[in-house]
Amino acid sequence: MARSGQMTNFKVTAKFGKKDEIVHHPVTFKSKFTFIGLSQLKAYSSMNLYFQFKTLEPNGLILFNGGKGQDFIAIELVDGHLHYIFNLGDGPRKVRSNTRTTLNDNQWHAVTIGRPSVKQHTLMVDDMIATVASTGSNVHLDLDGLLYLGGVRRASYTTLPKLVQSRHGFEGCLASLDLNGETIDPIKDAVVTEYFGFIWMRRTRN
DSSP states (O other): OEESSOOTTOOOOEEEOGGGOEEESOEEEOSTTOEEEESOOOOSSOOEEEEEEEOSOSOEEEEEEEBSTTOEEEEEEETTEEEEEEESSSOEEEEEOOOSSOSOSSSOEEEEEEOSSSSEEEEEETTEEEEEEOOSSOOOOOBOSOEEESOOOGGGGGGSOTTOOOSSBOOEEEEEEEETTEEOOHHHHOSEEEOSSSOOOOOOOO
């Protein structure tokens, strides 16, 4: 079932995560087949993306935005580690979080993904940073369509780029989403939502 603009039963609060980082606009995905569709991510030549998450589940797609041609961006949990995957049209590239322990420990983790130069991409999780360089001559990330948060439509998993391993969505809490300096409220800013079962978002409790 897909619904748009029907979010009156949900409320946004601010809480504290690890290291006393404030948690803004938390939402909980209670099923592996739910998602929020936001407006397209603006990442053509630069990008700075920040969010916080906590979960007990080791696997799941957190974010995906397809694009024109082969271009896309994806963030997923694989065996408790965060993967950032992208394609500028010259072939997919992946960078894996280098934290010492797995991230599905039901604790808040802070994630920053940036592009400090046209060739360099960074993934920082809890102050641990990993980098990867893009290859080829393309320098623009030409995205199109919705920015999917928490997963994609169930039928779309089989058509995701091969380097994306997820076959279901993220189950847990996401918060403090910031896209290029703009604070996003996933509830209020949703273009479309989809859920299976009962209430699929609620306030996150620490």
